[in-house]
Amino acid sequence: MTIARNTVCLWFDGEAEAAARFYAETFPDSAVTAVFRAPTDFPQGKAGDVLTVTFTVLGLPCLGLNGGPAFPQTEAFSFQVATDDQAETDRCWNAIVGNGGAESACGWCKDRWGLNWQITPRTLTEALAAGGDEAARAFQAMLTMTKIDVAAIDAARRG
Structure with a gap:
């Protein structure tokens, strides 16, 4: 087993394996690579319970x-997913x-485990990077949205 030099550690209240399997099924280039079970009882569980994934x-x-429940997820951490079009954004x-x-x-x-996601179409990021009036129009359009509407961002970019 190869251990990455830098790994994001995400705290879950007992459902790390379910979350990891959902992410692996939902996003490309994603997979569950190992499930480790506690060798002995511990404060939040028993020997044999899933400890880490x-x-x-x-x-x-x-x-x-x-x-355990001590540290719930907050918006201070999120995954930002760059999408190519409305279909990928919607999916x-x-x-x-x-x-x-x-x-x-x-x-x-x-998500249902409290982890925050930014589903960000590339056209929005490109508009903000362009600066000036194009960025301002795209930004104002974005402020009215929940899920990003690619066509509306593209229309705002054009003015």
């Missing part, structure tokens, strides 16, 4: 830690929100 999300190495958004998640604003949503 190693997985990748869109190629990013992650470790899911079943640490990612609907998978997260439709699996017990919740919509937020400006392309943000939260």
Whole structure:
């Protein structure tokens, strides 16, 4: 087993394996690579319970830690997923929100485990990078959205 030099550690309240398997099924270049069970009883569980899960999300190495309820997820951490078109934006958004998640604003949503996601079409990022009036128009359009509407961002870019 190869251990990545730098891994994102995500704290879960007992459902790290379910979350990792959902991410692996939902996003390309994602997989569950190992499930580690506790060798003895521990404060939040028993010997044999899933303790950690190693997985990748869109190629990013992650470790899911079943640490209990002490540290819930917040918007201070999120995955930002760059999408190429409305179909990909819809697929990612609907998978997260439709699996017990919740919509937020400006392309943000939260999965059923409390992890935050930014489903961001590349056209929005490109508009903001362009600066000036194009960025201002795209930004103002984005502020009115929950899930990003690619056609509306493209129209705002054109003015």
